Amino acid sequence: YSEYFNKEESTAFDNAMSDSFEGIGVQFQVKGGEMVVISALDDTPASKAGLQPNDVIVSVDGTELKDKTTQEVMKLIRGPKGSEVKLVIRRGGSSFEVKLTRDTIPNYSVTSNLDEQDKTIAHIKIIQFGENTAKELENAVKKAREDGAKSFIFDLRNDPGGLLSQALAIGNMFLKDGDVILQTQERGSDPTVFSADTKLYGDFKITEPYVFLVDGGSASASEILAAAIKENTKHDLVGEKTFGKGTVQQVLNQSDLGELKLTIAKWLTPKGDWIHKQGIEPTVAVEQEPVAKAVSLSYDDTLAKGQSNDGVKNLALILRALGYELESTEYFDDKMEAAVKAFQKDKGLTEDGQVTGKTADALNEATREYLKSHDVQYDKAKEVLKQGNNS
Incomplete structure (x- = not known):
């Protein structure tokens, strides 16, 4: 390609x-x-x-x-x-x-914060694998240690990947010299093996207890890292099966003419598996709540009593997650209208029982806030970390 x-x-x-x-x-x-x-x-x-x-x-x-x-x-x-x-x-x-x-x-690639309930746990999210991600991660871990972190949750959810060089540098942080990070294989050739090596990638290491979070949005370079952890260590991957992108692209600079992006190889896990279109299974499977898959409600369109469509099904997911009682999840009936009016009353909005404009925006914002405080995958990662099997 x-x-x-x-x-x-x-x-x-x-x-x-x-x-x-x-x-x-x-x-x-x-x-x-x-x-x-x-x-x-x-x-x-x-x-x-x-x-x-x-x-x-x-x-x-x-x-x-x-x-x-x-x-x-x-x-x-x-x-x-x-x-x-x-x-x-x-x-x-x-x-x-x-x-x-x-x-x-913004194209910064790492964020970090201490857990609100347990300040000895640092939650570090790798957003993507850009030019400086390995250094950003090293700095985030060092800062978390200074702030009292004794264990880590590394979050690869919705990380689409990026630069192979950064996946190698980060993989090296978790593995012993000689451990295979990945293999690449060009058409008609034997695999090329890339292993952890402090002389090549640096001597910064992460030795504290840790787990990784993954989901269907974890792809490419994030899958390289996840596979390296899964096949070389006893540390858990918590969440859902990853995306399954097992190809390597290279961008060739053609000077003033532009650039050519080529798929030059497939990448294989340390054990030699090709995960393309297959993904990587977590060691601890946890699905997010259904409302996490909800679509943002439209400001311009109107959902109202008597309707039955995908928008109504979506609204039902949101209202139930927010604690409002419903009878039907597919038909906008009297009970759903009452739930919408109750939400509008709670938010100081016009109580007309219709979902559009400010009501749609308020429901979307309430959903985002709900998901921030109801992250079942993150909660499971904390539980797994505290069980002591990821040291």
Whole structure:
């Protein structure tokens, strides 16, 4: 597989790996001529709108995406901060429209904080594998240690991957010299083995107890790291099966002509398995709550009594998670209208029982806040960590 970037497209691609940019924060790949979502980066318009791994982006502002290149789609999706973009998304057998407001998407790749209940646990999220991710991770771990952290939860959820060099450098932090991080294999050739080596990748090591969080948005470089941990150590992967992207791309600079992005090899796990389209199974399987898969409610559309559609099903997921009683999850009946009115009363909104405008926005915000405090995968990771089997 190859893809040519002209000079303008080349600059946009390079910026996506190193600087902030303005867009919606979605990572996708071309599969069968369609744009398939790998992940929506956390706290971006795409994640707030509820985009999920394996969603298909059918169109952008009315332009069909079938058989378009990655760069053509990036041009359509990106735009000035504050501008709106309309996507048609296909999920399973149904399609729906989402409207998003573009924002600045920062390309820092690591965030860290101490657990609110137990300050000896640091939650470190690797957002993507960019140019400086290994150094960012090293600094985050050092700072967490200074702040009293004695164990770590490393979060690879919705991490679409990135640079192979960073996956190798980070894998080296967790493994002993000689442990295999991954193998790559070009067509017709024997595999090339990449092993942990302090002389090559540095001597910074993470020796405290730790677990990793993974899900269906963990892809590519994040899967390389997850597989290295799973096959070399006794530390757990908590969450859901990963995305399954087992190819290696290389970008060749063609000077003033632009760049050529080539799929040059497949990568294999330390034991030699190819996880492409298969993913990596967690050692401790935990599904997120159903509302985590809910789609953002539309500000412009209206959901009201008497309707029965995907929007109503989506609304039911949200209302139930927020603690409102319902009888039907597929039909907007009297009980659902009463639940909406109760929510509106709680938020000081007009109590008309319809979901549109400010009510839709308030429900979306309430859902985001709910998920922040009801992360069952993170809670399980804490439980597993405290059991003492990940030292």
